[in-house]
Amino acid sequence: xxxxxxxxxxxxxFGVRGGVFRSAGTIDAVSGVSLKIEEGQTYGIxxxxxxxxxxxxxxxxxLHHASEGSILYLGKxxxxxxxxQFRKLRRExxxxxxxxxxxxxxxxSIKSLITEPFRIQGMTDRDLDAEARRLLQMVGLPPEFAxxxxxxxxxxxxxxVGVARALALDPKLxxxxxxxxxxxxxxxxxxxxxxxxxxxxxxxxxxxxxxxxNVVRHITDRVGIxxxxxxxxxxxxxxxxxxxxxxxxxxxxxxNPEPDPDAQLMRIExxxxxxxxxxxxxxxxxxxxxxxxxxxxAAEVPDWQVKGAAAHRCHFPSAWEENRMEKL
Amino acid sequence: MAVLDIQKLSxxxxxPRGELKALRDVSIxxPDRKIVGIxxxxxxxxxxxxSAIIRLMAPNAHVGSGQVAFKGEDLLTKGEAxxxxxxxxxxxxxxxxxxxxxxxxxxxxxxxxxxxYRDALSKAEKRKRAVxxxxxxxxxxxxxxxxxxxFEFSGGMRQRIAIAMALMARPALxxxxxxxxxxxxxxEVQIIKRLRELQDEIGCSILFISHHLGVIAELCDEVVxxxxxxxxxxxxxxxxxxxxxxxxxxALLECDPGHIKEKTRNLPTIPGNIPDLVNLPSGCxxxxxxxxxxxxxxxxxxxxxxxxGHGTACHLIGMEMTA
Numbered sequence: 001x002x003x004x005x006x007x008x009x010x011x012x013x014f015g016v017r018g019g020v021f022r023s024a025g026t027i028d029a030v031s032g033v034s035l036k037i038e039e040g041q042t043y044g045i046x047x048x049x050x051x052x053x054x055x056x057x058x059x060x061x062x063l064h065h066a067s068e069g070s071i072l073y074l075g076k077x078x079x080x081x082x083x084x085q086f087r088k089l090r091r092e093x094x095x096x097x098x099x100x101x102x103x104x105x106x107x108x109s110i111k112s113l114i115t116e117p118f119r120i121q122g123m124t125d126r127d128l129d130a131e132a133r134r135l136l137q138m139v140g141l142p143p144e145f146a147x148x149x150x151x152x153x154x155x156x157x158x159x160x161v162g163v164a165r166a167l168a169l170d171p172k173l174x175x176x177x178x179x180x181x182x183x184x185x186x187x188x189x190x191x192x193x194x195x196x197x198x199x200x201x202x203x204x205x206x207x208x209x210x211x212x213x214n215v216v217r218h219i220t221d222r223v224g225i226x227x228x229x230x231x232x233x234x235x236x237x238x239x240x241x242x243x244x245x246x247x248x249x250x251x252x253x254x255x256n257p258e259p260d261p262d263a264q265l266m267r268i269e270x271x272x273x274x275x276x277x278x279x280x281x282x283x284x285x286x287x288x289x290x291x292x293x294x295x296x297x298a299a300e301v302p303d304w305q306v307k308g309a310a311a312h313r314c315h316f317p318s319a320w321e322e323n324r325m326e327k328l
Numbered sequence: 329m330a331v332l333d334i335q336k337l338s339x340x341x342x343x344p345r346g347e348l349k350a351l352r353d354v355s356i357x358x359p360d361r362k363i364v365g366i367x368x369x370x371x372x373x374x375x376x377x378x379s380a381i382i383r384l385m386a387p388n389a390h391v392g393s394g395q396v397a398f399k400g401e402d403l404l405t406k407g408e409a410x411x412x413x414x415x416x417x418x419x420x421x422x423x424x425x426x427x428x429x430x431x432x433x434x435x436x437x438x439x440x441x442x443x444x445y446r447d448a449l450s451k452a453e454k455r456k457r458a459v460x461x462x463x464x465x466x467x468x469x470x471x472x473x474x475x476x477x478x479f480e481f482s483g484g485m486r487q488r489i490a491i492a493m494a495l496m497a498r499p500a501l502x503x504x505x506x507x508x509x510x511x512x513x514x515x516e517v518q519i520i521k522r523l524r525e526l527q528d529e530i531g532c533s534i535l536f537i538s539h540h541l542g543v544i545a546e547l548c549d550e551v552v553x554x555x556x557x558x559x560x561x562x563x564x565x566x567x568x569x570x571x572x573x574x575x576x577x578x579a580l581l582e583c584d585p586g587h588i589k590e591k592t593r594n595l596p597t598i599p600g601n602i603p604d605l606v607n608l609p610s611g612c613x614x615x616x617x618x619x620x621x622x623x624x625x626x627x628x629x630x631x632x633x634x635x636x637g638h639g640t641a642c643h644l645i646g647m648e649m650t651a
Contacts, residue, residue, distance in 0.1 A: 190597045251514055256586060257520075257546040259569060262570075270514050
């Protein structure tokens with residue numbers, strides 16, 4: 001399998017406007033992330049609000065400038081690529097945005113919306129009516145939807161339109177930002193099944209950004225867990241779910257109430273609130289909320305440790321396991 | 329006695345297409361000191377139900393029939409002044425979006441003191457109560473935090489402040505409308521745990537609305553499942569989640585990816601759409617999407633007992649009993 005996307009040590013830095021008496025500073029919303037996505041693979045990026053997952057995705061799609069590191073797409077450097085050249089690449093790297101209704105212009109018909117990519121890419125020789133029919137059929141919507149407007153469709157249907165538009169140009173990499181947020185569970189399944197089916201049919205790679213670990217467990221091949229702009233754990237999805245090493249991964253897994261009143265969950269309650277990215281904690285950045293933190297965690301930055309099919313950044317990866325033994 | 333006893337409540341909206349029957353014969357009981365969860369997907373009537381209880385209905389809404397008894401008195405027949413006296417003191421509410429609940433240009437302390445306008449206390453005493461309440465919901469350093477503005481708090485903290493304000497007057501009933509939906513998973517767990525502790529401490533009842541089955545299972549004593557404006561199943565959390573009687577409840581539980589232990593790329597769904605609430609189907613409301621539909625489903629099923637205290641509106645119940 002070929003590596004489609006090779007991200008290494010990517011930093012996305014934003015300027016912060018200071019107050020009257022404060023000097024302006026910078027924040028690293030993404031602070032040194034490295035990961036690889038193979039052709040046809042599904043990669044899940046998980047993390048809470050403000051963890052930098054959307055910023056990372058937008059940097060890959062060329063919507064944010066990466067300050068450091070490299071983003072290789074099929075061996076080609078995307079960082080610092082001028083917008084005129086990036087535009088051509090958007091046939092192959094497409095992004096599906098989070099807000100399904102908000103990302104559709106209310107004044108364009110569904111047909112105009114899903115065939116807009118052809119116009120933007122100057123592919124004027126296409127029969128747009130036929131393309132619209134093909135795309136609607138692909139995402140399971142009836143052809144008469146072409147004449148409708150966004151306000152006439154439901155949230156779930158709007159997401160399908162989003163998928164149709166993203167896949168119009170037969171891309172190689174689809175970046176899906178929270179594709180199921182706000183959907184009812186019955187429709188969430190439809191959306192994920194659709195993405196899985198299209199992936200099999202079209203052989204595209206998907207980078208899926210979500211905070212729903214249940215979704216990640218079922219549909220991804222690999223997963224990366226982000227906290228304060230850094231990966232804290234990364235690897236083969238089954239491995240990470242079977243034996244999470246980082247306490248934050250564990251907390252996320254534990255914070256997933258099961259629909260069973262008698263489920264005996266190991267509750268890992270995190271302390272306090274996520275720290276501000278403006279004032280990153282010293283040492284391990286998770287130590288301020290970690291229930292297993294020790295003196296060393298506040299002082300030393302843990303190394304990235306590869307262990308089998310996964311890797312993590314924690315001084316005491318087995319601390320929670322001892323804790324669990326005590327509870328059992 | 330039940331704090332809240334809703335009987336046969338029907339609410340409809342006047343729309344250009346005709347009468348939209350948002351709630352039909354909904355009966356829900358919230359016992360004293362219990363947490364009752366309402367689950368259902370978009371369009372099931374959760375929001376209409378809340379607005380009917382606190383009488384904040386849209387101008388085009390119309391109560392067709394039924395009653396909403398709060399401590400034995402029907403709220404629907406009360407005058408506006410009487411309702412206003414109950415809101416915030418006896419019945420209070422936590423809304424979905426913590427970012428928009430507070431006034432952005434007033435300090436949190438000012439808002440928490442203002443809402444005590446009914447009480448004949450000095451400002452210092454009101455401030456003291458605000459501090460105590462913030463401490464109770466787990467805001468560190470509450471004294472200093474009172475002087476801060478909402479934007480200086482994170483989403484999780486703002487929701488806890490909203491809960492603190494709602495519980496300030498020690499109401500008999502707290503209505504929480506998807507209070508954790510806008511929050512991250514780890515914060516959601518914190519809020520749920522806190523709500524349970526507070527409920528225990530204050531001794532109120534909670535009506536908790538959510539579409540997250542896991543949260544309901546974790547927090548609630550009883551659960552009511554709604555579909556397209558009707559109650560399809562109600563009972564203790566254990567009964568409903570362990571032995572769901574209505575096909576819709578079963579389908580909903582099966583769809584939850586947290587429920588599926590084996591990794592799969594083909595997740596279960598509920599085929600079809602919710603019915604048009606203007607032109608309702610004549611029989612069972614779920615029949616069109618139901619995998620176990622049969623002849624009897626052309627008639628509307630009445631609520632029947634699946635087991636003691638566990639009811640469902642499904643024809644299959646009688647069938648299974650006789651079979």
